[in-house]
Amino acid sequence: MDLQYSEADEVFRGDLRTWLADELPALPPQPARDDWTARRAWDTDWQRRLFDAGYAGLSWPEEYGGRDLPPSQQLIFLEETTRARAPYVGVNFVGLLHAGPTIVAEGTDEQKREHLPKILRGDEVWCQGFSEPGSGSDLASLRTRAVRDGDHYVVTGQKIWCSFGQIGDFGELLVRTDPDVKKHAGISWLMLPMDLPGIEVRPLRTVLGSSEFAELFLDEVRVPVSCRVGEENDGWRVTNVTLSFERGTAFVSELVDAMRLVEDLAPLVKDPAHRRELGHCAAELDAQWALTKRNVTQSSRGTPGRGAFMMKLAYSETRQRLGELSLRVLERDGLVVDGKGEFVEERLRTLALTIAAGTSQIQRNIVGERVLGLPKEPK
Amino acid sequence: MNFDLSDDQVALRDGIRSLLEGKIPMSRVREGFDRSMFDELTNAGVFSLRVDGFGWADAAIVYEELGRALVPGPLVWSFGRDGITGGLDLTVGGTRYVEHLDSLDALLVLDHTSISTADPSSLAGSPADWPLDPLTPVTEAASLPALTAVGDADALGALRAQGALLTAAYLVGMADALTDLSVAYAKDREQFGRPIGSFQAVKHLCADMVVRTEVARASMYAAACVLDDPSTGDLSRALSGAKLLANEAAITNGKSATQVHGGMGFTWEVDVHLYLKRAWVLDTHFGSIDTHADTVAATL
Ligand SMILES: Cc1cc2nc3c(=O)[nH]c(=O)nc-3n(C[C@H](O)[C@H](O)[C@H](O)COP(=O)(O)OP(=O)(O)OC[C@H]3O[C@@H](n4cnc5c(N)ncnc54)[C@H](O)[C@@H]3O)c2cc1C
Numbered sequence: 001m002d003l004q005y006s007e008a009d010e011v012f013r014g015d016l017r018t019w020l021a022d023e024l025p026a027l028p029p030q031p032a033r034d035d036w037t038a039r040r041a042w043d044t045d046w047q048r049r050l051f052d053a054g055y056a057g058l059s060w061p062e063e064y065g066g067r068d069l070p071p072s073q074q075l076i077f078l079e080e081t082t083r084a085r086a087p088y089v090g091v092n093f094v095g096l097l098h099a100g101p102t103i104v105a106e107g108t109d110e111q112k113r114e115h116l117p118k119i120l121r122g123d124e125v126w127c128q129g130f131s132e133p134g135s136g137s138d139l140a141s142l143r144t145r146a147v148r149d150g151d152h153y154v155v156t157g158q159k160i161w162c163s164f165g166q167i168g169d170f171g172e173l174l175v176r177t178d179p180d181v182k183k184h185a186g187i188s189w190l191m192l193p194m195d196l197p198g199i200e201v202r203p204l205r206t207v208l209g210s211s212e213f214a215e216l217f218l219d220e221v222r223v224p225v226s227c228r229v230g231e232e233n234d235g236w237r238v239t240n241v242t243l244s245f246e247r248g249t250a251f252v253s254e255l256v257d258a259m260r261l262v263e264d265l266a267p268l269v270k271d272p273a274h275r276r277e278l279g280h281c282a283a284e285l286d287a288q289w290a291l292t293k294r295n296v297t298q299s300s301r302g303t304p305g306r307g308a309f310m311m312k313l314a315y316s317e318t319r320q321r322l323g324e325l326s327l328r329v330l331e332r333d334g335l336v337v338d339g340k341g342e343f344v345e346e347r348l349r350t351l352a353l354t355i356a357a358g359t360s361q362i363q364r365n366i367v368g369e370r371v372l373g374l375p376k377e378p379k
Numbered sequence: 380m381n382f383d384l385s386d387d388q389v390a391l392r393d394g395i396r397s398l399l400e401g402k403i404p405m406s407r408v409r410e411g412f413d414r415s416m417f418d419e420l421t422n423a424g425v426f427s428l429r430v431d432g433f434g435w436a437d438a439a440i441v442y443e444e445l446g447r448a449l450v451p452g453p454l455v456w457s458f459g460r461d462g463i464t465g466g467l468d469l470t471v472g473g474t475r476y477v478e479h480l481d482s483l484d485a486l487l488v489l490d491h492t493s494i495s496t497a498d499p500s501s502l503a504g505s506p507a508d509w510p511l512d513p514l515t516p517v518t519e520a521a522s523l524p525a526l527t528a529v530g531d532a533d534a535l536g537a538l539r540a541q542g543a544l545l546t547a548a549y550l551v552g553m554a555d556a557l558t559d560l561s562v563a564y565a566k567d568r569e570q571f572g573r574p575i576g577s578f579q580a581v582k583h584l585c586a587d588m589v590v591r592t593e594v595a596r597a598s599m600y601a602a603a604c605v606l607d608d609p610s611t612g613d614l615s616r617a618l619s620g621a622k623l624l625a626n627e628a629a630i631t632n633g634k635s636a637t638q639v640h641g642g643m644g645f646t647w648e649v650d651v652h653l654y655l656k657r658a659w660v661l662d663t664h665f666g667s668i669d670t671h672a673d674t675v676a677a678t679l
Contacts, residue, residue: 001383002381002382003382003605266676276669278676279677282616282675282679284624287598287624288594288597291597293382294383296382297383364587365579374577374582375576377577
């Protein structure tokens with residue numbers, strides 16, 4: 001058991017540092033928060049730079065534009081880019097961290113050839129249409145219908161909380177293809193071209209005042225059957241493979257970002273009780289970083305441990321704790337969202353961490369039942 | 380980077396675990412620490428791991444098992460020493476209680492800058508009638524005996540580092556045992572016609588226990604690796620984080636385990652209180668949750 005990075009890892013780190021030092025000062029200024037066209041252009045431009053320099057798709061297969069590098073280098077990439085304050089994945093989030101990995105794991109060769117290189121180059125932006133007004137935590141109860149008509153599915157229904165819905169080229173879409181079987185057994189996973197007729201996107205305003213996500217209305221949208229990933233009615237399993245592919249690293253950038261926030265907050269913290277609380281938060285984040293390294297080691301040995309189930313639960317709570325602390329530290333400086341640093345905005349943003357991608361209650365159910373083997377709740 | 384137990388370390392862990400299950404089961408733990416227990420641990424090589432060529436990570440793995448089994452005694456102070464060794468840390472507030480005084484062959488006394496030894500037999504006094512932890516007898520050291528300086532500030536730093544690591548490891552083992560006790564009870568005990576572990580209010584307590592334990596364990600292993608190879612991290616920050624989180628995990632899991640056990644959790648018979656009381660005792664050893672949080676903050 002050790003924490004040593006290999007020589008090759010350190011070479012990778014050194015090269016990346018040099019590249020970041022050259023590249024970052026040349027970036028254009030960030031666009032306004034609600035100018036989605038400009039945001040898309042800016043985020044995908046960064047992705048293109050990463051791709052051209054060989055830093056895109058570090059864990060993806062080489063034949064589809066990835067680098068097939070060991071997970072340790074993925075961690076180094078996250079460490080270094082966050083430390084250097086490089087841009088975050090932004091609008092590329094769903095493509096790089098969710099849809100792409102799903103296609104890597106379950107797509108046909110043709111689907112892989114078509115989409116993966118474009119996602120890596122920043123040419124294709126994805127959004128996610130899983131949740132519905134009536135199906136959030138109980139996602140498998142979803143009702144958006146897809147009826148087979150020759151080479152097409154005719155899709156009708158409503159999706160909600162669709163992040164980046166207003167600028168996505170493709171959506172990951174979960175639909176019900178068989179209404180007559182148990183709820184998990186009748187779901188399929190489709191790639192939805194967002195420019196098809198019958199799709200309406202209505203932005204929703206978040207607590208930040210911006211429109212990070214949208215409602216999606218689908219009215220007899222004709223989606224080619226060739227857009228299905230995995231078998232018909234096997235969509236629930238397809239949805240769940242992503243986690244194992246990501247080796248539990250999907251949320252790591254959030255974690256590294258939080259460590260940066262701790263460093264930014266530190267000089268403002270004078271009260272001894274606040275400093276103690278800051279020490280506490282830093283210790284937790286260090287520990288979660290160590291747990292990530294453990295998860296990565298275990299999955300690269302082919303024996304994923306229980307830790308991967310726990311990361312999201314742990315870091316989202318710590319991040320909110322840190323957010324609380326920053327408001328106490330700021331006192332009345334905190335009455336303006338963009339007044340002093342990014343702390344207030346972060347406090348608001350992190351309210352979503354215990355809700356999105358499975359609420360903390362649902363995560364606790366999963367840990368309790370799948371990790372500890374406690375009995376399920378009666379239905 | 381290979382941040383998980385190697386095959387040898389798994390064998391080491393399994394070996395000490397089965398040894399403890401066989402020789403020091405809870406029935407014997409409840410009788411308290413004694414010399415024969417110490418001799419058995421000595422023969423098993425527990426205290427001589429470092430001189431026998433093992434690393435700090437290996438020692439941490441062994442101490443985690445000692446904590447899981449709640450083996451009593453001054454086990455951390457005795458690490459790497461001859462004979463049963465106790466410790467008195469003068470930098471900690473409150474009454475100067477010496478633990479396990481009647482069993483001690485040697486006593487280390489720590490202040491802010493150095494290590495001294497004292498002859499434990501020169502300390503008069505009788506053990507308190509009602510110690511917080513029934514398995515940790517304490518005797519008030521009203522006046523200090525003659526001290527012999529044996530270590531400078533560097534030696535003190537090294538001793539505090541090893542003490543923080545091994546105590547953290549022991550506490551992680553305790554937090555793990557408390558989770559296991561609670562999960563087993565939650566599967567077994569039925570109310571309203573079903574196991575209480577099917578109720579979310581109970582299930583979520585258990586889920587938080589295991590998450591807390593895994594996070595603390597990762598932190599503790601990281602500290603052990605940094606102690607083995609200081610080039611891989613900030614040692615003081617790593618050790619403080621580990622001790623802080625391990626102590627917090629053991630205390631919080633102790634409280635949650637009490638809750639999961641209902642009325643049984645408040646009985647002498649169920650083991651939970653023995654763990655919780657030890658976790659409180661260990662918060663006064665090698666830095667408390669609060670002082671370690673301050674240490675981490677000072678690195679920022
Ligand atoms: C910022 C943000 C971005 C998002 N982006 C997307 C996206 O791009 N695509 C997408 O498809 N979805 C997205 N979501 C949706 C997200 O996945 C859901 O909000 C989440 O799964 C919860 O569903 P819900 O909102 O319907 O809440 P509900 O399921 O109605 O939950 C309400 C409350 O009840 C609790 N609860 C529900 N069931 C149980 C249970 N069995 N046991 C205990 N407690 C329970 C929940 O924990 C929660 O506290 C996003 C959400 C947010 C906040």
